Amino acid sequence: xxxxxxxxxxxxxxxxxxxxxxxxxxxxxxxxxxxxxxxxxxxxxxxxxxxxxxxxxxxxxxxxxxxxxxxxxxxxxxxxxxxxxxxxxxxxxxxxxxxxxxxxxxxxxxxxxxxxxxxxxxxxxxxxxxxxxxxxxxxxxxxxxxxxxxxxxxxxxxxxxxxxxxxxxxxxxxxxxxxxxxxxxxxxxxxxxxxxxxxxxxxxxxxxxxxxxxxxxxxxxxxxxxxxxxxxxxxxxxxxxxxxxxxxxxxxxxxxxxxxxxxxxxxxxxxxxxxxxxxxxxxxxxxxxxxxxxxxxxxxxxxxxxxxxxxxxxxxxxxxxxxxxxxxxxxxxxxxxxxxxxxxxxxxxxxxxxxxxxxxxxxxxxxxxxxxxxxxxxxxxxxxxxxxxxxxxxxxxxxxxxxxxxxxxxxxxxxxxxxxxxxxxxxxxxxxxxxxxxxxxxxxxxxxxxxxxxxxxxxxxxxxxxxxxxxxxxxxxxxxxxxxxxxxxxxxxxxxxxxxxxxxxxxxxxxxxxxxxxxxxxxxxxxxxxxxxxxxxxxxxxxxxxxxxxxxxxxxxxxxxxxxxxxxxxxxxxxxxxxxxxxxxxxxxxxxxxxxxxxxxxxxxxxxxxxxxxxxxxxxxxxxxxxxxxxxxxxx
Amino acid sequence: xxxxxxxxxxxxxxxxxxxxxxxxxxxxxxxxxxxxxxxxxxxxxxxxxxxxxxxxxxxxxxxxxxxxxxxxxxxxxxxxxxxxxxxxxxxxxxxxxxxxxxxxxxxxxxxxxxxxxxxxxxxxxxxxxxxxxxxxxxxxxxxxxxxxxxxxxxxxxxxxxxx
Numbered sequence: 001x002x003x004x005x006x007x008x009x010x011x012x013x014x015x016x017x018x019x020x021x022x023x024x025x026x027x028x029x030x031x032x033x034x035x036x037x038x039x040x041x042x043x044x045x046x047x048x049x050x051x052x053x054x055x056x057x058x059x060x061x062x063x064x065x066x067x068x069x070x071x072x073x074x075x076x077x078x079x080x081x082x083x084x085x086x087x088x089x090x091x092x093x094x095x096x097x098x099x100x101x102x103x104x105x106x107x108x109x110x111x112x113x114x115x116x117x118x119x120x121x122x123x124x125x126x127x128x129x130x131x132x133x134x135x136x137x138x139x140x141x142x143x144x145x146x147x148x149x150x151x152x153x154x155x156x157x158x159x160x161x162x163x164x165x166x167x168x169x170x171x172x173x174x175x176x177x178x179x180x181x182x183x184x185x186x187x188x189x190x191x192x193x194x195x196x197x198x199x200x201x202x203x204x205x206x207x208x209x210x211x212x213x214x215x216x217x218x219x220x221x222x223x224x225x226x227x228x229x230x231x232x233x234x235x236x237x238x239x240x241x242x243x244x245x246x247x248x249x250x251x252x253x254x255x256x257x258x259x260x261x262x263x264x265x266x267x268x269x270x271x272x273x274x275x276x277x278x279x280x281x282x283x284x285x286x287x288x289x290x291x292x293x294x295x296x297x298x299x300x301x302x303x304x305x306x307x308x309x310x311x312x313x314x315x316x317x318x319x320x321x322x323x324x325x326x327x328x329x330x331x332x333x334x335x336x337x338x339x340x341x342x343x344x345x346x347x348x349x350x351x352x353x354x355x356x357x358x359x360x361x362x363x364x365x366x367x368x369x370x371x372x373x374x375x376x377x378x379x380x381x382x383x384x385x386x387x388x389x390x391x392x393x394x395x396x397x398x399x400x401x402x403x404x405x406x407x408x409x410x411x412x413x414x415x416x417x418x419x420x421x422x423x424x425x426x427x428x429x430x431x432x433x434x435x436x437x438x439x440x441x442x443x444x445x446x447x448x449x450x451x452x453x454x455x456x457x458x459x460x461x462x463x464x465x466x467x468x469x470x471x472x473x474x475x476x477x478x479x480x481x482x483x484x485x486x487x488x489x490x491x492x493x494x495x496x497x498x499x500x501x502x503x504x505x506x507x508x509x510x511x512x513x514x515x516x517x518x519x520x521x522x523x524x525x526x527x528x529x530x531x532x533x534x535x536x537x538x539x540x541x542x543x544x545x546x547x548x549x550x551x552x553x554x555x556x557x558x559x560x561x562x563x564x565x566x567x568x569x570x571x572x573x574x575x576x577x578x579x580x581x582x583x584x585x586x587x588x589x590x591x592x593x594x595x596x597x598x599x600x601x602x603x604x605x606x607x608x609x610x611x612x613x614x615x616x617x618x619x620x621x622x623x624x625x626x627x628x629x630x631x632x633x634x635x636x
Numbered sequence: 637x638x639x640x641x642x643x644x645x646x647x648x649x650x651x652x653x654x655x656x657x658x659x660x661x662x663x664x665x666x667x668x669x670x671x672x673x674x675x676x677x678x679x680x681x682x683x684x685x686x687x688x689x690x691x692x693x694x695x696x697x698x699x700x701x702x703x704x705x706x707x708x709x710x711x712x713x714x715x716x717x718x719x720x721x722x723x724x725x726x727x728x729x730x731x732x733x734x735x736x737x738x739x740x741x742x743x744x745x746x747x748x749x750x751x752x753x754x755x756x757x758x759x760x761x762x763x764x765x766x767x768x769x770x771x772x773x774x775x776x777x778x779x780x781x782x783x784x785x786x787x788x789x790x791x792x793x794x795x796x797x798x799x
Contacts, residue, residue, distance in 0.1 A: 178724075178742040215716075217742065221724045363734075370730050380726055385776070391726075392775035395733055399766035403735025403759075 037087075040116055041080035048277050049109055049249060050079055051258075053265075063265065065208070066256040071102070087113060091124065104129035108248035108277070132251055135213075137181075143168045144243055145315075146271065147182065147216075148232045148297045148416060149223045150456045151447075151463065159463060159487075160422075160447055161293040161456065162223075163268045165275070166216050166233065167247065177233075177315070178217035183250055185211050185270040187260035202262035209260030211253055211270070224319040226379040231317035232416055232456075234300055237308055242278040249277045264289055268296040280305060292422045292446055294456055301417035316412040320378060324371035325494045326410035327364070335365050336495075342369060343390075343497055349397050363401050369394040376499030416456030420608050421635040422446050428613070428631025430471060432624045436517055438472035440629055450488065450569055451577045451603040452611065460533070460541040460569050461490040478519040481512035490533060490543075504531040504543055514551075516617070517624025525551040529565065541569040547583075558589030575605030595621035609635040717746045717790060722783045729786065732758075732765045747794035757793045764789035 040046060050070075051063045062069070062076045069075075071089050075082030086109055089102035103110040104127050114121035133139070145166040151159050165183040187207035189198060201207050223229045238246070253274070260266070269291040272283035281303065285295050303310040318326065331339065338354065341347040342365070347354055354362065373391035377383030383391075426442035444467040448457045457463075469480040486508040493502025506529035514521040531545030549561040565583040583597045601615040615629040721728060724739050731737030740758055749757045768774070768785045 178738055179720075179745065215720070215723075217720060217739070218723045221727060225727065367734065370733075374726060374730075389775045392769065395729060396769050396774070398730070398733040399762070399769060403733075403762055405734045405736060 036117070037083055038080060041083045043116075045112055045277070045279070046083060047079060048273070049112060049252075050075070050082060051253070051273070052079060063258050064253065064256050065258060069252070069256045071106075083113075087117070087120070091120065093127070098127075099129055099131045101127040101129065103127035104132055106252050107132060108245060108252055111245055111248055135251060136247055137169045139244075140170045141167045141181075141243060141247055142170045142240070143235055143312075144238060144246060144275070145233045145235045146275070146297060146300055147219070148234070148293060148456075149219075149227075149229045150232075150416065151229070151458075159465075161416075163271045163293045163296055164219065165250075165271055168235065178215070178220060180216045181213060182216040182219050183211055183213050183254070183271075183274070184219065185209060185267045187262075188257075199262075202260070205259045205261045205265075207260045208257045209270075210255060210257050211250070211274075213254055220317055224317060225374065226381070228319045228321040228375070228378055230319045230322055230413070230456075232297070233313075233315040233317060234297060234311045234417060235313040235315070236275070236300070237305075237310055237312040238278055246275060246278050250274060264291055266291055266293075268293040272296055272299075275300075281310070288423070288445075290445060294416050294419070294422050297417045298419070298421065301415075311417070314415055314417070318410055318412070320371060320375050321492075322413075323410060324368065324375045325492070327368040327371055327407055328495050330408045331364060331368060335361055335368075339365050339368055339372070340497060342394075343372065349393070359401060360406050363398070363405060364407060366394055366398045366401065367405060367407055370398065372495070372497065372500075376497075414455030416454075419455035419457075420452070420605075422448075423636050424452075424633055425636065426613070426631045426633035428629060430627050430629045432517065432627040436473045436624050436627070438474060439470075439477075440472070440631060441468075441470040442631065442633070443468045443470075450567075451579055451601065451613075452605075458490055458492070459571075460543075462486065462488040473517070473519065476519050478513070479511070479522060480516075481510060483508060483510045485509050488529075490541075493533070502533045502535070504533055504545055505529065506545065506547070516619050516622035516627075518622075523552050525549055529563075531565075539571050541567075543567045543569075558587055558592070560588045562586045562588055576603070578602045593621060595619070606632075611635075713746065713748065714791075717743060718783070718787055720746055721786050721790065722779070725779065725783055725786070729765060729769065732762055733769075735759070735762055743790055744794060744797070747790050747797065749794055749797035753797045757797055760796065761789055761793035764793060 047060075052060050053063045054060050064070075064076070067076075070082055070085075072078070072081040072085035075085060086102070086106065090110060090113065093101055093103070098104065107129065110127075114124075145168060147164045147166050149162040149164075151161050164185070166177070167181040167183065168177070169180055187202060187209045189207055220231065223231055258265070258270070269284055272291075275281060276283055283296060283299050283303070284291060285299060301309075301311050328336070328339070338347065338357070341353065342349075349355075357365070370391060373387055373394060374380060377387040377391065423446060424442070424444040426440075428440045429438070430440045431437050444464055446465050447463045448454065449462040449464065450460055453459050453461060464483055464486045467481075467483040467486065469482070471478055471480045486506075488506045489504065491501065491503050493500050496502065506527065508525075508527040510527070511522050511524050513519070514523045527547065527549050529545040529547035531543060533544075534542045536542060543566070545565045545567075547563040547565055549563070550559060551561070552559075563583055563585045565581065567582075568580040569577060570579075571577040579599075579601045581597075581599045581601075584594070585597065586594050597617070597619045599615060599617040601613060604612045606612055611633045613629075613631045613633065615631075617627050617629070619625055720743055727737075728739040728743060731740040735758060740761070741754060744754055744757050744761070747757075765786055768782070768789060771777075774782075
């Protein structure tokens with residue numbers, strides 16, 4: 001108690017001095033308000049600190065909806081009133097210590113205002129904030145990283161990846177990075193939410209969102225092992241004062257609520273806004289109604305300040321799937337066969353086929369086997385009892401072998417931050433019968449197709465949303481097709497082991513011309529497909545699928561169609577690819593004649609963000625039965 | 637209070653767990669899974685459900701700590717170790733089996749081991765966890781019980797680091 005008494009003496013003296021200065025100084029609060037506050041309240045940093053953002057149909061206001069984020073009752077709508085209330089709270093606080101001190105609740109505001117109004121803050125020492133100090137590891141956060149999680153097809157909100165921040169403590173607290181802290185932004189969604197309701201509310205801002213904080217190991221495990229998503233870490237080259245300012249603002253918004261919007265004001269947007277508080281940074285692509293996480297990390301990677309790149313280091317955190325594929329690829333043929341036999345139980349750990357192997361080889365097989373069971377059992381909380389038993393047996397066997405691993409290091413795939421931009425617009429010409437020649441336009445907000453999958457994407461797969469195809473036939477311009485969402489998923493199936501089959505599935509919700517070349521046959525359609533793939537060579541993909549379509553009953557083609565499709569994709573060199581496609585269509589509920597569509601499309605990457613495509617389509621049953629198409633595209 | 641009641645109910649029902657709690661090595665620290673009531677707070681399906689929808693809100697060690705920790709018996713370090721084991725269990729145990737890896741290093745760092753002490757602590761931990769996974773019926777054990785036993789192993793192995 002005596003120690004605490006003496007601790008508070010200097011704090012008390014400081015505040016007494018501050019109050020005296022306020023009373024005696026000619027630059028008292030009232031005069032500051034008149035001369036300076038109106039200008040300061042419009043300063044972009046102050047507006048960023050309050051999270052002021054332009055609204056569509058109303059004047060700018062703070063994106064934070066939690067009342068406790070504001071000191072003034074009108075602070076959400078009036079930055080000047082909030083500044084006055086903040087200064088009043090800072091300068092009139094009776095205690096310099098304690099977590100409820102205004103300077104502890106709003107440390108970034110304190111930092112900035114004390115820089116802008118040094119005379120007013122001259123007598124006020126920084127408040128002592130135990131919880132904030134603990135959160136920053138006693139001021140041992142030395143840098144900040146942006147974490148990018150690659151896309152995840154298990155959840156519509158995660159198709160396009162995810163970003164969060166990682167707070168890197170000084171060496172000794174978390175040398176591996178697992179013990180560093182992470183800041184995440186997400187929507188607050190009730191358990192067991194209906195998927196359609198989830199999508200609707202996510203798109204229209206029906207959910208609240210907010211920042212949360214947890215050890216990085218949690219996300220590393222969740223994304224990497226449960227969702228099988230690679231993580232990329234971009235360590236930022238920020239000065240220590242900038243790190244501290246971002247941290248201080250993060251503390252202010254942690255636990256506060258926002259309105260969550262899936263397309264624009266999402267995780268990537270909020271992370272970028274949080275970082276932009278450091279100053280001189282513009283990390284959100286402007287003038288577009290969506291924020292794609294990969295575009296965010298690409299902007300970060302392309303940003304330089306004072307001649308120095310913003311990103312100082314790039315680290316790769318492979319998922320369980322990537323680790324398994326890496327280990328599997330490093331096995332020799334005999335080890336791969338042994339792995340397959342252990343999985344199929346045609347050999348066990350007591351069998352000669354296993355025990356006769358040298359220790360080093362056994363360890364390599366066991367390490368791959370543990371990865372395999374975790375991979376096929378993913379997400380592990382939902383793994384079957386059989387898989388859990390098999391994993392436990394491999395684990396138990398591994399403990400019987402000596403420690404140490406002689407696995408080769410895993411190679412990392414291409415960095416998503418140096419890939420092409422995620423949105424696409426193409427302009428070209430189509431050549432069919434005479435009256436059908438004309439302009440062709442293709443607009444794709446996101447993300448990739450079978451020929452232009454880049455770093456962070458799944459090769460030979462496609463994932464698009466809101467893609468629009470326009471065609472001009474002489475005097476008429478029409479929508480050829482509009483894909484609300486289109487997915488062609490390709491499971492890599494690198495090992496071909498049970499549970500790792502190279503299967504395909506597709507889903508497309510679209511509106512398209514029932515007959516190619518028609519301008520008045522636009523028909524809503526739901527398309528699904530399932531199949532498998534082969535890779536006869538590393539640069540050759542062969543796929544075979546069965547498909548089904550359901551479409552509007554007004555169509556004369558009937559409501560239901562079936563089909564069989566074969567495709568070959570060859571990518572002989574980086575940036576060049578060709579796709580051959582043949583699709584047999586059966587019109588199950590109409591008298592329309594069954595037919596076969598064939599096409600070939602070639603793509604050449606001219607620069608990272610430019611390409612050239614040539615395509616030929618033959619559809620004997622269509623108005624536009626043959627068409628050549630030449631198109632140049634730009635990624636943005 | 638509700639979490640305490642749930643934890644107490646679970647612990648009373650879990651005879652094995654309770655028995656292990658009372659069998660802990662003399663001198664070892666309290667085990668958060670049993671002594672601090674962390675089990676029910678950490679091992680809930682709601683957390684998993686929240687994570688799958690990419691939504692994380694007020695979960696993790698902060699919430700658990702404030703809900704269950706007793707300053708006299710359950711310090712922040714033990715809670716952090718317990719949460720780490722629970723959240724990364726599979727990777728941690730696999731790395732313990734191989735005797736190396738970031739998770740193995742991290743958990744021993746959390747438990748108070750310096751870089752110089754890590755090799756010995758890791759070796760001791762490998763032996764102890766090897767016994768845990770070799771038990772009959774290991775794969776069918778509830779997650780909480782597995783984490784409990786590995787926590788005990790970490791706690792014992794790290795005694796060399798806290799002398």
